[in-house]
Amino acid sequence: MRTRPHKETWLKRPPRATVSRMLRPWLTDPDSLTARIRARCSTLSVHVLRQRLALPHRDEATLLGLRRGELAWLREVLLVADGVPVVFARSLLPRANVRGAWNLFHGMGARPLGAALFADPAISRRALTCACLDLRDARYHLAAAALAPKAMPPRVWARRSLFRLHGRALLVSEAFLPTILDLPE
Ligand SMILES: C=C(O[C@@H]1C=C(C(=O)O)C=C[C@H]1O)C(=O)O
Numbered sequence: 001m002r003t004r005p006h007k008e009t010w011l012k013r014p015p016r017a018t019v020s021r022m023l024r025p026w027l028t029d030p031d032s033l034t035a036r037i038r039a040r041c042s043t044l045s046v047h048v049l050r051q052r053l054a055l056p057h058r059d060e061a062t063l064l065g066l067r068r069g070e071l072a073w074l075r076e077v078l079l080v081a082d083g084v085p086v087v088f089a090r091s092l093l094p095r096a097n098v099r100g101a102w103n104l105f106h107g108m109g110a111r112p113l114g115a116a117l118f119a120d121p122a123i124s125r126r127a128l129t130c131a132c133l134d135l136r137d138a139r140y141h142l143a144a145a146a147l148a149p150k151a152m153p154p155r156v157w158a159r160r161s162l163f164r165l166h167g168r169a170l171l172v173s174e175a176f177l178p179t180i181l182d183l184p185e
Contacts, residue, residue, distance in 0.1 A: 008137055010129035010160065018132070019157060022181050027130045027159045033087065033174055034079060034112035040183040041081035046110045049076040049146050056092050056171075057138060063162060064094050064169050071095045075105045075113065078146050081183060085150070088143035088175040089113075094168065104165070113172070117163055126162040133158050133175060143175045153178055 014027045029036055038044045054074035056066060064072060072092040079087040091113060093104065104116060117123050133140040134155040144152035160173035 008131045008133060010131045012127065012129055014130050014157065019130075020181075022185060023157060023176065025185075026176055026180055027157055028128060030125060030128060030161075032112075032114035032118045033089075034114040035118070037079060037081050037086060037183065043082055044112070045080045046112050047078040047080055047085070048110060049078060051075045051105055053095060054092075060092055060171055060173075063171055064092060066094055073105055075108075076142065076146070077113075079112070081179075084179050084182070085147055086177055086180045086183065088146050088177065090139060090142065090173045090175075092171045093165075096168075104170075117165075117170075117172075120165075122166060124164045126164070128159050128161045130157060130159040132156070139173065139175065143177070147177060 014024050019027065026033075026036070034044060034046075052074060053071045055069070056064060056072050056074075058068070061068065061070065061072075066072060072094050075091045077089050078085045079089060091105075104113070108116060117125075132155050133143070135141075139158065140152075140156065143156060156175045156177065158173060158175040160171060163170040163172060
């Protein structure tokens with residue numbers, strides 16, 4: 001029997017009852033995540049895991065206004081603070097604008113995407129939402145595989161938002177590994 005894909009709930013605000021005071025700012029700060037991490041460590045590096053055309057998950061395709069089966073450019077990275085992975089990030093840009101996608105993703109290499117997104121005043125960010133990802137979500141497993149052989153907790157909080165790039169949409173999702181709480185507040 002085909003199981004229905006798990007649909008986690010993306011919330012406008014992290015619930016106070018289940019999200020710690022230390023984690024909340026990481027889920028809600030609308031400014032650059034890499035800038036926030038960089039301000040709390042000596043060296044921030046971006047470990048690019050995958051960068052290719054891919055099929056978005058159904059909820060991602062819906063947010064990007066893509067029809068089922070439509071490909072998008074995918075970029076998955078680990079943000080590493082002083083040698084310790086702290087965030088698994090997954091970004092998707094509709095294929096319709098290959099040239100733009102190509103420049104944005106392939107021009108970045110190991111530089112953080114945020115460096116381009118927050119440097120261009122023409123690029124705007126839509127509201128952040130957050131969700132608790134667990135074994136039922138494919139993105140949980142992508143983060144766990146990226147973190148291996150380090151252990152993954154049974155659930156991680158993630159956030160996501162759309163960026164508007166000159167009329168094009170870019171979806172950025174970021175899952176916070178427990179090590180994010182080892183950074184100074
Ligand atoms: C959007 C940002 O860029 C960060 C860097 C990313 C990358 O290099 O692929 C992806 C998502 C973000 O964690 C940011 O800094 O806020």
